[in-house]
Structure formats: structure tokens, C-alpha cells
Amino acid sequence: MNKTGITQRQATMWFTLYQLGSALLILPSSLAAYSKQNAWLSVLLTMILFIVLSPLFITIAKQMGDRSFHNYLTGMMGNVIGKTVMVLFLIAFPFLTFWLVLKDLSNFVTTSIFPETPPEAVHALILIAVVIGVRAGVTVIGRSAELLFFIVILLVAIGFLSLLPVLRFDYLLPMLEGGFKPIFHGSILLLAYPYLECVLYLFLVPDFQDASKWKLSLMKSTLTSGMIFLIITVTVVAALSEGVTANLVYPSYFVIRTISYADIYQRFEIVVAILWYITIFFRLALLLHVVTRGLADAINIKNANKLVIPLALIGFVMAKEVLPNVPSVITAFEVWPYYVFVFSLILPAILLMLGWMRRARGRNGTPT
Amino acid sequence: MLTAFILILAIVVFFADFRGMNRQSTVNKEIVFSSSLLGIGVILGVLQLFQVPLPSLMTVIEYVFRPISDWMTVMLK
Numbered sequence: 001m002n003k004t005g006i007t008q009r010q011a012t013m014w015f016t017l018y019q020l021g022s023a024l025l026i027l028p029s030s031l032a033a034y035s036k037q038n039a040w041l042s043v044l045l046t047m048i049l050f051i052v053l054s055p056l057f058i059t060i061a062k063q064m065g066d067r068s069f070h071n072y073l074t075g076m077m078g079n080v081i082g083k084t085v086m087v088l089f090l091i092a093f094p095f096l097t098f099w100l101v102l103k104d105l106s107n108f109v110t111t112s113i114f115p116e117t118p119p120e121a122v123h124a125l126i127l128i129a130v131v132i133g134v135r136a137g138v139t140v141i142g143r144s145a146e147l148l149f150f151i152v153i154l155l156v157a158i159g160f161l162s163l164l165p166v167l168r169f170d171y172l173l174p175m176l177e178g179g180f181k182p183i184f185h186g187s188i189l190l191l192a193y194p195y196l197e198c199v200l201y202l203f204l205v206p207d208f209q210d211a212s213k214w215k216l217s218l219m220k221s222t223l224t225s226g227m228i229f230l231i232i233t234v235t236v237v238a239a240l241s242e243g244v245t246a247n248l249v250y251p252s253y254f255v256i257r258t259i260s261y262a263d264i265y266q267r268f269e270i271v272v273a274i275l276w277y278i279t280i281f282f283r284l285a286l287l288l289h290v291v292t293r294g295l296a297d298a299i300n301i302k303n304a305n306k307l308v309i310p311l312a313l314i315g316f317v318m319a320k321e322v323l324p325n326v327p328s329v330i331t332a333f334e335v336w337p338y339y340v341f342v343f344s345l346i347l348p349a350i351l352l353m354l355g356w357m358r359r360a361r362g363r364n365g366t367p368t
Numbered sequence: 369m370l371t372a373f374i375l376i377l378a379i380v381v382f383f384a385d386f387r388g389m390n391r392q393s394t395v396n397k398e399i400v401f402s403s404s405l406l407g408i409g410v411i412l413g414v415l416q417l418f419q420v421p422l423p424s425l426m427t428v429i430e431y432v433f434r435p436i437s438d439w440m441t442v443m444l445k
Contacts, residue, residue, distance in 0.1 A: 120370040185444040313378040313409035335433040
């Protein structure tokens with residue numbers, strides 16, 4: 001091990017936790033709102049769609065080679081346009097997501113667990129952890145992902161296996177009642193949030209000990225988190241029925257609250273809160289890492305660590321402003337996927353075409 | 369109140385971070401850029417403390433992408 005950075009295993013676990021992130025709690029509800037009792041089919045369809053779309057990102061990662069995403073972008077678009085696109089991209093996508101994720105966290109914690117705690121306290125506490133993590137570097141976050149991954153899996157297992165006796169699989173019937181369209185609608189949502197955010201993983205390509213392992217990490221993490229989403233969606237819908245699921249804001253939390261056997265085996269809902277905290281930490285850490293690293297590259301600063309505290313402060317302030325309340329989160333969520341597509345499908349597609357054009361021109365230009 | 373505390377904490381930690389390295393001349397750009405970012409953060413925080421409504425990017429996004437979302441909802445009904 002001569003190059004510091006993250007191993008493929010650490011990256012896989014980090015990406016998995018990232019993908020579980022916010023979607024873990026909110027997902028079943030928004031899926032059930034669109035595709036009703038067939039929510040789990042949406043998850044499967046998303047997996048298929050993602051596997052179809054993944055060559056886009058894998059090819060970009062291959063074109064990048066050992067370069068950072070910033071160098072790749074400026075190499076494709078020229079210095080001025082490349083840097084401008086980079087900064088706009090960073091503010092409009094990862095940084096905005098960072099605010100939204102913080103807001104999500106405090107919305108959940110202050111409505112469900114600590115009703116009297118001000119949201120600023122929740123933001124500040126997790127931000128301190130995230131700032132320390134990001135300043136310590138990718139390797140440290142990778143190792144902590146390796147440690148916490150199995151705790152997350154264990155907690156998911158404890159929570160959702162306990163529901164097995166109360167599952168009623170007739171809630172999942174009739175299959176394909178409304179045809180394929182609602183299922184597709186649901187999977188657009190899941191695809192954009194969180195799967196297509198994998199465009200951000202491209203920032204981590206140079207941190208890999210072996211850059212060619214990037215695609216393995218991407219596919220493995222997608223399949224793992226997809227399995228977990230599938231299990232969660234099936235259990236939530238089968239335990240609560242689609243109508244109830246769609247009307248709850250945090251169905252995965254609520255369904256764990258219903259566990260109660262013999263008045264002893266109960267009150268596991270805090271397990272979900274712990275899960276949520278762990279996964280949100282990795283989500284925030286990746287987002288903040290991407291923003292700091294990208295910004296430092298764009299303005300040509302060597303020591304990216306100096307930017308972490310100012311950026312976290314801006315995040316702390318803006319998280320309170322970005323969306324005023326919980327219902328606004330739900331309406332914004334309807335629009336969000338199409339916004340994400342601009343950055344995670346259109347931008348990579350443009351980059352890929354530029355790469356091909358460049359290669360074609362290079363081939364024609366070289367004397368035979 | 370808590371916001372004010374966090375602002376002060378961030379400023380203190382930020383300067384503690386720079387102590388000892390600000391004598392090197394090559395880091396000027398770093399100092400300028402990161403302290404202006406910190407400045408933006410502090411200004412936003414103070415505005416928030418005085419309850420000035422800050423513009424949210426989400427309003428713009430909702431305005432621009434709402435038609436597409438509505439159209440998709442109709443198409444996929």
C-alpha cells in the first residue's frame with residue numbers, strides 16, 4: 001500500500017451509506033405516493049435503469065484516468081469555461097444538496113425525536129463531526145465507513161426483521177394495478193435521489209488507490225443499497241399498507257415504532273434515528289468533501305482544508321433558509337428529480353461527447 | 369442566540385487554524401479566499417440573526433422546473 005487514499009472496499013461502503021442517506025426515511029412514502037402497492041417494483045426498475053445508465057459515468061471515469069474531475073473538466077472545456085462550469089456546478093448541485101440534507105436531518109430530529117431542541121443545535125453538532133471528518137481526509141472517512149457499515153446493516157436487520165411476523169403480503173397485491181407508468185414515475189424519483197448523484201463520486205476517482213476499481217465500487221454500492229431499499233420498501237408497505245405509507249412523512253421510522261411484542265420487545269424507533277445519523281454523516285461528508293476539493297481546485301489552492309470551516313458555516317446558515325418547513329420539502333421533492341437530471345445526465349452526456357470529439361479530432365490530426 | 373454563538377465559534381476556530389502559517393508569503397491567496405468565504409458566511413448569519421429574509425435557490429428551481437414536473441405527472445398518470 002504505497003498510495004494513501006481509499007480502497008475499493010472502503011469506497012463501496014461509503015457510497016452505500018451515502019445512497020442510504022436521506023432516502024432511507026423519506027423514500028417509501030414518496031414511492032408509495034406514486035406507485036402505490038407496487039413501490040417495490042419501482043425500486044427494481046430503478047436498479048435496471050441505473051445499470052443501463054451507468055456506462056455514462058464509467059466511461060467518464062475511464063476518460064479521467066488519474067486526473068481530478070476539475071482537470072478533466074478544464075481539459076475538455078478550456079480553462080475559463082471549465083472553471084466557471086465547475087464553480088456553478090458545485091454551488092448549484094452538491095452545495096445545495098448539502099443544505100437540503102442538513103435541513104432534512106433537523107426536520108426529522110425536531111419533529112420526531114427532540115421536539116424542543118432548536119434546529120441550529122442539530123445542525124451545529126453534526127457539522128462539527130463532518131468538519132473534523134472532512135479535514136482529516138478521505139482515508140479517515142473511508143475507514144470510519146468500513147467500521148460503521150456493519151453497524152448500519154445490523155441495525156437495519158434488527159429493525160426490519162422484527163417486523164416479519166406482522167407483514168401482510170396481501171397489501172402488496174394487486175400487482176401492476178395502474179400499469180407501468182406509475183412505477184416508472186416512482187423510479188424517476190429514486191433514480192434522481194440518490195442514485196444519479198453518483199456523478200459526485202467522480203470527484204473521488206483520484207483518491208482511489210486503484211482508479212480502475214471505481215466502477216466496481218459504484219456497481220457494488222448501488223446493488224447493496226438497492227437491496228436494502230427493496231427490503232425496507234417491501235416491509236414498510238406490507239406492514240402499513242400503501243395508503244398509510246403514502247400519508248406519513250417518515251414511514252420507515254413510524255413502522256419501527258409499531259414493533260411491540262409482549263410489552264418488552266419494543267421502542268426500537270431510536271434505532272432508525274441512529275441509522276439516519278450515521279448515514280447522514282457520510283452523506284454530508286461526501287458532499288462537503290466534493291465542494292471543498294472542487295472549489296480549491298477551481299481557484300488553484302493547494303490546502304483545501306482551509307475552506308472547510310467557511311463552507312460549513314455558510315451551509316449552517318443557509319440550511320435554515322433553504323426550505324421554510326416540512327410541507328415545502330415535500331413539494332420541492334416533486335420538482336427535484338428534474339433539476340438533478342440537468343447535472344447528473346445532461347452535463348455528463350455533454351462531457352462524454354466532448355471527450356469523443358476530442359479523441360476523434362486527435363485521431364484525424366495526427367499524421368499517419 | 370445559538371446562531372450568534374456558532375458564528376463566533378467558527379470565526380475563532382478559523383483564525384486559530386491560520387495562526388502559525390500566515391507568515392509564509394505563498395499562502396496569501398488561501399487567506400484571502402477562505403476569509404472572504406468566511407465573510408460571506410458571517411454576513412449571511414448576521415442577516416439571519418436580524419431576520420432578514422434571504423433568497424432561496426429552491427424558489428427559482430421550483431419556478432423553472434414545476435412545468436416539467438407537472439407535465440411528467442400528467443404523462444405518467
